[in-house]
Amino acid sequence: MTRKLIQAAAAGKKAKAATPNSRAGGDAAPLSNRATRAAERRAAIVEAAMEEFIARGFAATRLDDIAKRAGVAKGTIYLHFKDKESMFEELVRTVIVPVVARLNALPPPTGSVRDLIESFAGNFMKEVIGTRRGDLVRLIVAEGPRFPSVADFYYREVVSRGLAGMRALIDLGIARGEIRQKNLARYPQILIAPAMIAVIWQSLFQRHAPLDAQDMLRVHLDLIFGERRAT
Amino acid sequence: MTRKLIQAAAAGKKAKAATPNSRAGGDAAPLSNRATRAAERRAAIVEAAMEEFIARGFAATRLDDIAKRAGVAKGTIYLHFKDKESMFEELVRTVIVPVVARLNALPPPTGSVRDLIESFAGNFMKEVIGTRRGDLVRLIVAEGPRFPSVADFYYREVVSRGLAGMRALIDLGIARGEIRQKNLARYPQILIAPAMIAVIWQSLFQRHAPLDAQDMLRVHLDLIFGERRAT
DNA sequence: AAATATTGACTGACTAGTCAGTCATTGTCA
DNA sequence: TGACAATGACTGACTAGTCAGTCAATATTT
Structure with a gap:
């Protein structure tokens, strides 16, 4: 009873709950x-x-x-x-895949390399830092060691591709004479580093000392491309 | 039995174990x-x-x-x-405190700023990256959001001090003309970023792609101080 | 009505924290 | 000094509670 x-x-x-069908898709189909x-x-x-x-x-x-x-x-x-563990693993995949897909939809490389990187990174900042996606990155860092398959997947799908892309941009920058430091191509991680710091900072120390990620990025790029003339 | x-x-x-009584205090008190x-x-x-x-x-x-x-x-x-939670908190304190103490035992600032930073960072790399201490940093990143008191402590004792120290060095470098980018002083995080990346990389991706942290650091410093003449 | 999807009460394994009891160490006294 | 008492650090079996995973009962769709 x-x-x-x-x-x-x-x-x-x-x-x-069935009535207020406010799903992302706007179709009025009964979804039966x-x-x-x-x-x-x-x-x-x-x-x-x-x-x-x-x-x-x-x-x-x-x-x-x-x-x-x-x-x-x-x-x-x-x-x-199947179980909690594989749910976690599949979850990471499910969330990451569309991100990768968008990364692959390359924007046409026009303008200076610096502008390219700046707009790309600016976009990254807006969409990742301080958002659910940024938290996911922290989660992967946190749980990675205990979920090698997650770390593997993330490395393969995101990190290695991201670094390869960065390396290509750096090579281009070097070829065009925008970037002096030739060795930078060996460590694309350096390009990404401030963004990673910003992600972590956001979730740990934001309350103590807010960090203007965009501005930090700009300073970092000035380091790589040389100080910018007046905008 | x-x-x-x-x-x-x-x-x-x-x-x-009783024989090598190497307490911090030098008093020979019995220490029953x-x-x-x-x-x-x-x-x-x-x-x-x-x-x-x-x-x-x-x-x-x-x-x-x-x-x-x-x-x-x-x-x-x-x-x-008291319980598991406060054990975790005290543990972090216990392990971090001696590190802070050593940070405070400043080495006398001689030589160029670049050399100073390079030797300091080199030391950091050797003692932190790929060691238990590095793992502790990752642990703090992982658990920080759920242990605000740990994050607070870490920020207060390590991060803020470390950044202040870096900022001082950067200011010195600017004053001496070794560093061009004046804005760098606003984001000492940029100086630290590759080291953080290396810590995380070590525990997540080392197996996929080993990272020569020392070399990466050198490249990064070249970015800040300008390419180095032959060693 | 049959097939399929969903539910949530239930189970059993597991673990944080407790506490009555033990015993080496320390203190006291003759 | 040696015998005895007091102390409190240490133990580990135990309690109370949690939670992943299961499955018989129920609801929904075809």
Whole structure:
């Protein structure tokens, strides 16, 4: 009997939740399609899981909390993921993949290398630092050692590609005479370093001393390209 | 009977360890066997706890494992620390404090600023990157958001001091004409950034692509001070 | 009605923290 | 000095609670 009441409540909740269908996609279709529905569920779980993992770390995150946040029963999670661990791994993949895709959609290389890098990095700052994505990076740094497969994946898909891209830009800059330091091409990490610092700073020390990442980046680029003449 | 063996072993250990009484205070005070022993225990617990926390993170670390590694019963931990959480916090303090102390023991500023920074950073690399201390930094990055008091402490004792020191050096470099970029003084983080990257790289990606931190540092300094003439 | 999807109560393994008891060490007294 | 008492550091079995993962019951879709 307790069961019945609970079920009724659950049913009510579901019915209610089904109406305000404010999904990202604007289609008014009833979504009675089972597959669509399942995909939505999965997306909700991924979203909720990311939130929780970022806030508490892998070990301290409870599946019950993820389920509650996703508006789903715990069992449902196991319809989509084998266990907590592989959920974490798949989650990182799921979130990272579209980022990689966008990286691959290269903007046409026009203008000076400095402008290219500045606009690219500026975009990066805006979309990563201080956002959920930035927190994800910190999460990977935090849990990487215990999830080699995650670290591997991240290295392969993001780090190595990102560095390769940076290296190409640096080579271009060197060829065009914009960059003096030829050795820089050996360490594209140096180009990225301030951005990484900003990500970490944001989540650890922002409250103590706010950091203007954009401005820091500009100073860093001045170091590489030489001081800029008046804008 | 098991008990007897353990006790005997402990006694033996104590006798051996009691001799090299290298306390900070130089007083030859007796330090009654008992107190010495307790201090040793505490040190063993701290050491073991650091190892475990670094390897597994805060939440996934079992006190039983720490106790076992320290050669101590679980209850003993609670004679030294209030609970797991405050153990973690105190542990970070305990390990960091001597580092800060050494930072404060400034080396006399002789030679060029570049040499100063290079030797300082070189030392840093050797003592931090790829060592337990480096792992501790990563641990702080990982757990910081969930332990504000740890992040606060680390910021106050290490980050702010380190940055202030760097800023002083940069100012000196600017005054002496070794550094062109005046704005660099506003972001000493840029000076530190490659070192942080190296710490993180070491623990996440070393296996995929080894990173010569020393060399990277050199390139980075070339960026700041200008390319170096032949060594 | 059958097939499929979802639920959430339940289980069992695991662990932070406790505490009554032990015993080496230290202190006291003859 | 040697015998005895007091101390408190240390132990580890135990408690109380947590949480990942399961599955029979229920709901929904076809």
